[in-house]
Amino acid sequence: MSTELLSIKGVSKRFGGLRALDDVNLSVEKGSVHAIIGPNGAGKSTLLNCLVGRIIPDEGSVTFDGDSLLGHKPHQINQAGIARVFQTPEVFGDLSVFENVMIPACAKRDGAFRINAWGRARERRVVREEAEHILDDLNLWQQRDQIVNSMSRGDKRRLELAMCLVQHPKLLLLDEPTAGMSRADTNNTVDLLKKIAERGVTKVIIEHDMHVVFSLADKVSVMAQGTVIAEGTPEEIKASERVQEAYLGGAHL
Numbered sequence: 001m002s003t004e005l006l007s008i009k010g011v012s013k014r015f016g017g018l019r020a021l022d023d024v025n026l027s028v029e030k031g032s033v034h035a036i037i038g039p040n041g042a043g044k045s046t047l048l049n050c051l052v053g054r055i056i057p058d059e060g061s062v063t064f065d066g067d068s069l070l071g072h073k074p075h076q077i078n079q080a081g082i083a084r085v086f087q088t089p090e091v092f093g094d095l096s097v098f099e100n101v102m103i104p105a106c107a108k109r110d111g112a113f114r115i116n117a118w119g120r121a122r123e124r125r126v127v128r129e130e131a132e133h134i135l136d137d138l139n140l141w142q143q144r145d146q147i148v149n150s151m152s153r154g155d156k157r158r159l160e161l162a163m164c165l166v167q168h169p170k171l172l173l174l175d176e177p178t179a180g181m182s183r184a185d186t187n188n189t190v191d192l193l194k195k196i197a198e199r200g201v202t203k204v205i206i207e208h209d210m211h212v213v214f215s216l217a218d219k220v221s222v223m224a225q226g227t228v229i230a231e232g233t234p235e236e237i238k239a240s241e242r243v244q245e246a247y248l249g250g251a252h253l
């Protein structure tokens with residue numbers, strides 16, 4: 001029986017004369033942490049955008065849990081079980097931490113981005129308990145009443161992660177989750193992501209920080225110039241001369 005959760009086959013995308021993605025093939029196993037690395041402009045974000053319906057590929061197929069994702073709107077893809085943490089946290093700055101987590105919790109339960117569940121007492125209790133549990137898990141409970149605009153960037157990213165996890169996604173996409181963080185915040189985020197891995201959430205992570213990649217990933221795909229040039233375990237990728245050459249011009253990873 002296949003344990004494949006996400007299958008990308010022959011995906012290409014042009015922007016005018018530029019081939020941002022050129023026949024990309026990638027397979028993500030259920031329960032794994034799959035990192036995508038590569039130099040600036042390699043096509044990593046474009047690929048992620050194809051997975052969440054923000055960009056429609058010119059060619060190829062994207063299959064998630066047996067169903068094609070192509071042609072579906074971002075919110076439909078989210079409802080199908082894919083959640084994404086952005087490079088710049090997408091949170092509601094004027095609301096409290098708790099309110100931010102309640103919104104996706106209610107939306108997911110209701111099956112659409114409406115918050116009808118607010119009106120139903122029993123549902124509301126279950127949703128509240130879930131939100132409280134996630135905040136506790138992500139060390140945000142103390143800040144539950146804080147207005148989000150007053151939080152640090154690192155805390156906002158943690159909140160965005162909580163907003164994703166409360167939806168119980170099958171697949172979590174993380175776009176440079178430690179970008180702009182101090183080493184201490186980066187290490188905390190790695191610990192947090194390891195903790196989430198224990199819940200069995202499948203993750204695709206785009207990351208420039210090799211310490212983060214090699215601490216978390218089960219498998220690494222290396223992109224350059226719109227295509228996957230190498231794939232393997234962190235150890236295989238570290239040892240690959242082709243990767244050293246393409247990624248860092250021969251410097252060691």
Ligand SMILES: Nc1ncnc2c1ncn2[C@@H]1O[C@H](COP(=O)(O)OP(=O)(O)OP(=O)(O)O)[C@@H](O)[C@H]1O
Nearest residue numbers: 015018019020038039040041042043044045046047
């Ligand atoms: N909407 C767009 N219109 C035109 N060109 C684009 C668009 N989006 C991306 N590109 C180009 O496609 C190529 C791939 O970009 P992409 O952002 O996917 O790379 P990346 O690997 O994510 O880079 P980085 O690590 O810097 O985020 C780049 O040359 C970029 O300039």
